[in-house]
Amino acid sequence: MSTKIQGAVAALSALALLTACTPSSDDPDATRNGANKTAEAAADPVFRVGAITSEAAESASESTPSSQPSDATSSVAPSESADAATAMPGAGDFGEVTESGDDIDLEAGQRIGISVENADLSDISVTEEAHPRIAHDPGTFFDASGTVLETDDDAHAGSSTPSSTESGTADDGSKDAETDDKDTAEAVAAPDESAAWISTYGLVADSEYTVKVTATTADGDEVDLDATITVGDSDGAPMSVRTTLADDQTVGVAAPIMLNFGSTVSKDFRDDVERRLSVKVTDEDGKEREVEGSWGWLYDDPQSRLHFRPKEFWPAHSKVSVDVPLKDVPTGENSVGQNDLTLDFEIGRKQVVKADAQSHRMTVTRDGKTVMDFPASLGAPKSPSYNGTHVVMSKAADYTMTSEQWDYETDVQWAVRIHNNGEFIHAAPWSAGVQGSQNVSHGCINLTTERAKEYYDSAIFGDPVEVTGSQVSLSTNDSDISDWVYSWDEWKKLSALD
Numbered sequence: 001m002s003t004k005i006q007g008a009v010a011a012l013s014a015l016a017l018l019t020a021c022t023p024s025s026d027d028p029d030a031t032r033n034g035a036n037k038t039a040e041a042a043a044d045p046v047f048r049v050g051a052i053t054s055e056a057a058e059s060a061s062e063s064t065p066s067s068q069p070s071d072a073t074s075s076v077a078p079s080e081s082a083d084a085a086t087a088m089p090g091a092g093d094f095g096e097v098t099e100s101g102d103d104i105d106l107e108a109g110q111r112i113g114i115s116v117e118n119a120d121l122s123d124i125s126v127t128e129e130a131h132p133r134i135a136h137d138p139g140t141f142f143d144a145s146g147t148v149l150e151t152d153d154d155a156h157a158g159s160s161t162p163s164s165t166e167s168g169t170a171d172d173g174s175k176d177a178e179t180d181d182k183d184t185a186e187a188v189a190a191p192d193e194s195a196a197w198i199s200t201y202g203l204v205a206d207s208e209y210t211v212k213v214t215a216t217t218a219d220g221d222e223v224d225l226d227a228t229i230t231v232g233d234s235d236g237a238p239m240s241v242r243t244t245l246a247d248d249q250t251v252g253v254a255a256p257i258m259l260n261f262g263s264t265v266s267k268d269f270r271d272d273v274e275r276r277l278s279v280k281v282t283d284e285d286g287k288e289r290e291v292e293g294s295w296g297w298l299y300d301d302p303q304s305r306l307h308f309r310p311k312e313f314w315p316a317h318s319k320v321s322v323d324v325p326l327k328d329v330p331t332g333e334n335s336v337g338q339n340d341l342t343l344d345f346e347i348g349r350k351q352v353v354k355a356d357a358q359s360h361r362m363t364v365t366r367d368g369k370t371v372m373d374f375p376a377s378l379g380a381p382k383s384p385s386y387n388g389t390h391v392v393m394s395k396a397a398d399y400t401m402t403s404e405q406w407d408y409e410t411d412v413q414w415a416v417r418i419h420n421n422g423e424f425i426h427a428a429p430w431s432a433g434v435q436g437s438q439n440v441s442h443g444c445i446n447l448t449t450e451r452a453k454e455y456y457d458s459a460i461f462g463d464p465v466e467v468t469g470s471q472v473s474l475s476t477n478d479s480d481i482s483d484w485v486y487s488w489d490e491w492k493k494l495s496a497l498d
Contacts, residue, residue: 045119045215047225050095051106052113054268057140057198094196102227108205108234109330112137114197119215119223121194123187130207131276131325131340137199138188144195151191187212202272205234205328205336238338239263239331241324250348253313254391255462256483257322257343258305265304266332270297270496273331279308280321289315296483296494309483309491313464316350316367348460353425355445357385357469360436362425362445364455371458374451375436377428379443379470386443388474389484390418390465395456399426406442413449414456418465420480425465427452 094115098104106112112126126137141149190197203209209229216222240262245251257279265273274295281291293310314320321344326337355362357378364372379385383406399415402408403422415426421443428435428446435446445467447455464484476482483491 045217045223046117047098047213047215048094048096048113048115049098049102049104049211049225049227049229050093050113051110051203052093052198054109054111054202056093057111057113098225098227100224100226104227104229106203106229106231108207108231108236108328108336109202111202112139112199112209112211112229114211114213115195116213116215119217120192121190121197122214122216122222123189124197124214125187125210125212126199127210127212128201128204128207129209130204130328137201139197139199141190141194142196142198143193146196149191149194151189187214200272201275202269202330203229203231205231205236205330207231207328234328234330234336236330236332236334236336237263239265239335240338241326241341243322243324243341243343245343245345247344248346250346250460252392252460252462252464253316253347253350253352254389254464254484255314255347256391256481257308257320258481259307259324259341261304261306261331262338263303263335264300264332265297265306266335267496269331270304273326273329273337274306274496276325276329277308278323280323281315282319282321283315284317284319286319289318291315291318294492294495296486296491297496298482298494299477307483311488313350314347316347318347320345320347351458351460351463353455353463353465355385355425355465355467357439357467359469360439362447362455364458366458372451372455374447374455377431377435377441377446378439378467380440381471383442384439384470384472385423385441385445385467386419386421386472386474387467387470390423390467390474391481391484392459392461392463392465393417393420393481394461395459397456399424401426401444403442408442414452416456416459418445419474421478425452425455425459 094113095104114121114124121141124139126139128137138151141151143149208231211225211227211229213225213227214222215225242260242262244258244260245255274297277295279291279293281289283289291310291314292312293308295306295308298305298307308322322342324341324343327340329337331337349367351364351366353362353364355376355378360376360378362372362374362376363370395414395416397414399412401410401412401415401422401424412424413427415424417424423443423445425445425447427449428441428444429449431440431446432448434440435448440446445465474482474485476485479485486494
């Protein structure tokens, strides 16, 4: 917890304590009666809304979560009260006193800070007008001592967990508009004894936010605050984001969602970028499917690359919707997102290739049934194929294969690229006599022309190709698609989120 944040929250308690206990005259009865009147006046909640730097917000959120809220008044020693109160001369770390209808000007990249005196926060809703698809900001709640409060994860609407958004589905498979609107309007519930809240997301440039806050007094009265936050333009350089997939494209079950940025996203800003992304999976009738998955930041090449993959392969015959609302979102100290991006594609049949360097065979299963079982020749001992899960990247009916390492240039047919290290499945009539008995290729999977054509016709981008039986394995380096080389635990560590 930073000193700045602790001082701000402690000041709230100090102000409440001082207001309730200061005598109004020298007469003892008047003192007692005056104190009661002052206490009644102090019972009106006082809201403050302002900017918190990302550094201060991160420092504050590292304080130990508390499931036993502290007593606000007992947390401030009398000797500290005057200093704490003086530290907030009308405009403290949580901003100036805010009333309903106020319009507050803040800067891009900062966090929103909200605090209340003489009451407890009940719920908070922050809607970003520029990106209405982001329904909520879960934020972090604090008690009056500045300690992080535990919250119910289910109350954190707008979570970036891209597996199951309970939006509701009508009988005809269409989205239930009433349910969706309700979810959009739902506020984030505050834990008991909440005195302050700091947003999770940084503010987006050239945007307008609607802030709705409800606080509950000691008497049980609810008081609402509605305010608007306006964020001015940013002078940051625009950074584009694009994807290699296309709308309505049908892909295989191992296809990752790949986002490529026009430059490097600073590490300090990657969590805020990632939180804004969402992935929704439905079946062919529009019913949502629960799919566990995670985003992973791969090594910069030199631009930043962000991929999403499920824990297991995608369920076959699914529809996937991706939302990437990054326009004007800070991506670095001097850069912001240039554009929003949406993507809707389909997962086709589950076709899996298994090629074994020991048995010298390649089998293809489709939705659990074997549809091809071919003799094959894989990489020779001096130029072995690589164990691991490859992914179909592209294919060409005619292709010229070249290798500086092995000094050859050869025209081949029915070439299906499965890795950008030079591995293909392709026709190799010159090795037909040893296919099924020897490995003689330079790392590719050799088939006869007829068999290569049959497989070529069936292959689509994103199909998995699993190679076994070799003495070397794929690495995560120097690859456009290495997502399935990582174990699931390794992959999750590539996320910028805890």
